[in-house]
Amino acid sequence: MFQQKPIKLLLLLALVFLPFCDGDSNSPDTSGAWLIPKSEIQEGGPGKDGIVALTNPTFIPVSQDNYYLDSDLVIGVQIDNFIRAFPHPILDQHEIVNHTIGDTSFALSYCPLTGSGVAWDTSGFILDNTFGVSGLLYNSNLIPYDRETDSNWSQMLLLCVNGESIGQEPLIIPVVETTWKTWKELYPDSFVLSHETGFNRNYRVYPYGNYKTSDSLLFSVSNEDSRLHKKERIHGVIVGGETKAYPISIFGSSTKVLNDIFNNLPIVVAGNTTKNFAVSFERELDDKPLYFMPVEDEFPVIMMDSQGTMWDIFGHGLSGPNKGQKLKPTKSFISYWFAWAAFYPNAEIHGSSTQLSHTSFEHKIEDPFSRIQTREFIRSRIGARLLKEWWTLAKKTKLVPHAVNGVTLGLRFQEFPPSSVLSELGIREFDVLKSINGTELKDLSTLSLLFTELKNTNRFEVEIERYGRPLTLRYTLK
Amino acid sequence: MKKTILCAVFSGCLLFVILPSFLASQTCSCAATPLFNPLDFATLKNRKWHFELTYKYHSMNDLVEGSAKVKDDTDRRRTAQFVLADVRYALLPNLTIRAAFSWVSHYREIGISFSEPVQTQGLGDSLMTVQYSPFPYTETRKTEISLGAGLKIPTGENNAQTEVTASEDMQPGTGSWDVMGWTFVSQQIPIGAWIEIFAGLYGRLNGSNDRGYQFGNEYSVSLGLRAQAVKRLMLSLYGRYRWADFDKRFDSDIPNTGGHWVFFVPSASWNISENFGIKSEIELPLYRDLNDYRQFTTTFLVSVSMFYQI
Incomplete structure (x- = not known):
């Protein structure tokens, strides 16, 4: 096992915008490591x-x-x-x-x-x-x-x-x-x-007071998003790392079917507000797209495809040409909106014309839901902010080698102060820096070497891993 | 000499009435939260010093649903121990100031779990108080009234770690500044033996810590009787009704916190010599009516103290 030794620095971007001093890069250790901010x-x-x-x-x-x-x-x-x-x-x-x-x-x-x-x-x-x-x-x-x-x-x-x-x-x-x-x-x-679980509980009592409907939380979350009520129940779908929320309230009193395409994947989302359900499946069978329409009053069947197959709520073809087939469920589940927004910031909301506004000053995100994000900055301004926050970053930023099964995969931001310039640059706590312009980052010395190359360039690309998923940040400096 | 006795009585009464209020203040809700110190608010003789060291053991294993005790099927063992040191000094015959410091240890074990018990410990919060007695006992006055106010200072460890940052109830310190006030009345009863009845009213307003957590404000009313059993041995018995608001995080109520309690507290104090004594008490719940669904709360609280006056 590696020995983990946290290293304080503001690194990556300071590296680009400002000179920095190096740190030591002892062997990492995954024991006790978390993939979420501890x-x-x-x-x-x-x-x-x-x-x-x-x-x-x-x-x-x-x-x-x-x-x-x-x-x-x-x-x-x-x-x-x-x-x-x-x-x-x-x-x-x-x-x-x-x-x-x-x-x-x-x-x-x-x-x-x-x-x-x-x-x-x-x-x-x-x-x-x-x-x-x-x-x-x-x-x-x-x-x-x-x-x-x-x-x-x-x-x-x-x-x-x-x-x-x-x-x-x-x-x-x-x-x-x-x-x-x-x-x-x-x-x-x-x-x-059965409610007779062998445990001494009164299951008719909800233990959390008015929590289900109130606008308050019992524990803090890392991201808040007021586009929906905190406790609005949504069906969240994850496709290729991108997420989309379907509020159950949008379906209405009769079963509705949405033949949607999300992140280039055809999906069908079926729901009913009164009956309080929403399910989703990939809308392809044998590589052929299907189109669905809702079916009422034939439970457990909730929809029929364009070929006449009747599908139940678990995605089983019960009758018709695709009888016996099973639709592939999406990676999805229902949750309160506040939680979805906390775990999956920038989530798209179906039917919402209000996209997230990005308050950062110079950068533009071509597609906020893409795994490739392009950002533009004015070098002097971002440099000035780095200078201003230098001491805070130096004290509160921790970058440590990130290893899985003994193999170092990159450098992980263990800690950094909230609302810092790093956030402005699109970095989040616990992001793993994997490479810059294709050069793998496994220790700080590599980062040091890269600095000399990067300080004179106007474009560079950073590969990171966020929650186990890859993300590319492309920067342009003016 | 008589004045000294009265002073001691007064101190004892305050000790036995007010002190438990503090002890219970942040420990009786769904679990123990950091508490600092036993505090008695005795008015000392002019220019006198009082030093006291106390050990407390708080067992919080009663699971209460409303007002009914129910079986805990998790076999939970939750205790807290406190070592408390306080120093008092009488600036004037009717004005006493004091400072109190604490060391706190919390322990939690879930019996049905294979996981290791969790323990946190560290410096607890501190307290500064001042007490004024506008109507102290005199040769002719058999009634005493005193008023007091205090500030709880968050000197305690409030970032204790278990696997991660421990929950608020497992922190040795609350991390908040709190203010408190009280009034105390006692009346000697002239029936031959030395007997006194006393009553106290106490309130405490709690601030929030840097995680936005605020322990519920709390209040209590106490009524008791104190008597000299034999020379240098004082016995007392009192009841205390305490009620506490919900704890809050970011101004939102935390379910299953706060409620109403009635405690029964027998105690004894023995002056071994002119300056040195020991005392002990046990606090037992008589009645609980707790907010929301279920809470773990006080099973008993025992304490032993030794004190020295010069």
Whole structure:
């Protein structure tokens, strides 16, 4: 293992705009490393396992339940022909349910603070395939931990952010989130998680007061976006690192289908505000695009394609020429808007004409949703700001080697002050600088050498990794 | 001599009434939060010094839903320990100033978890107070009234780390400046044996720390009886009703914090010599009605102190 030794500097860009002194670059170490800013991780209060995850709890036939209210939300999972519903009242107090159906084990997690529910396939774990509640939060969102490696995973980033499994992405099992009333109409013969969990809880009590509807948060987030109400429930879709939010409120009282193209990927988003659901799938089958229209009153069918195939809410072709086929679900889940905006700044909102305004002075972003961002700066002005902030940056910026499995991949911004010139330049805390103009950055000495080349150039390109995804920043200096 | 006794009585009464208010102030909600010091607000004899060292053990393992204690199925063990040192000095016969300092240790263990227990410790917050007694006991006056005010100074460690920055209730210090005020009334009862009844009213307004967290403002009313059992041994018994607002973060209420408590507190104080003594007390909850769904709260709080006066 490498020895991690944080190095203070303002580096990269100071390197370009101003002379700088070098630092030492000892071997990195990934033990204890986080892929999210550690300073923004918060303890929720109950402690690790203070919120008790359920493991293989009891399910009862939907028809036998008289505990849940029609307005309760549930998260549904279908594996083969087994269909299970996980009601929010249980998830509000346990947050994670570990369950096995056939050969498939999964952990269904729901964060009551961000309103986000996802299911991860845990069949790949050998000794212990269950997850627990770490008691930690990032952007107010649940951080589950796997009990096999004790690694911490960011639920909404869909990424292991700390521990032995760092950098791994979970295999997602698609879920359907809707009201209990709708679920009973969709799958009356399915099974629902029993409220008799073996734990002494009153599941009819919501533990967070008026949180669901209030405009306040219990924990701070790294990015706020007021385009929607904080607690507006949205269906967020991630395609190639870009994100788009579909507010459930846009669908109306009847099922609506959006044949959309997002980040060059044809997708279909189906939703119904009254029935409180939204799902999305890739809109291609055998490399041929499909077009959908909504279907009412034929649950679990919610849409029909242009070839006449009837599709259910999980994306199964139930009748027609594509019967037996399955649409590929998008990488998506429902959450409160504030949480989506915190994790995925600059997210597009479907139907919104209000795009984000960028307040920075000189730079222009050709396409804010692109993985390639082009920025223009006036050298003298950005240099002046660097000079002004030099001391703050020197004190509060920390750049450390970033290694995974013992291999150094770049230099990671461990810390830097908020609202600094670095933010202006498009750098975010925990970005990993991988290369400049194609030269890989594995230590500070490389950065030093690059300086001599860069200080006389007007254009350069920086490759970074943000939350495990590549991003290119192209700079032009005037 | 009589004045000395009265002074001691007064000090004791204040100690036993007011001090627990502080102790409970930031520990009884859903979990213990940093607390600084036991504080008694005794008015000392003119130009007298009072030194006191206290150890406290606070067990917070009762899980309460509304006013009902419920079973904790996480087998949680949450305790806090405090070492408190305070110094008092009587500037004038009816004016006492004091400074109090603390060291705090928090412990949290989730029994059903395989994870290691979490412990934080460090310097706690400090307190500066002044107390004025406009109507002290005299040869003829058997009633005493005093007023006090104080400032809690965030000298404590407020950035203690567990895996990450520990939650507010696990920090040794609150990180906030708080102000407090109180009034205290006592009345001697002329029935042969030395007996006194007393009552206290206390309020505390808490500031926010740099993470935007504010512990709920709190208030308490106490009523008790104090008697000399044998020479140099004083026994007291009092009840205290305390209520606290919700904690807040960025001005938003934190669910499952604050509520109403009634405590029953027996205590004893023994003056071993003219200048040196020890005392002990235990605080037991009689009734709780806590906000929202569930909170972990005080199971008991015990303390032992030794004091020295010159």
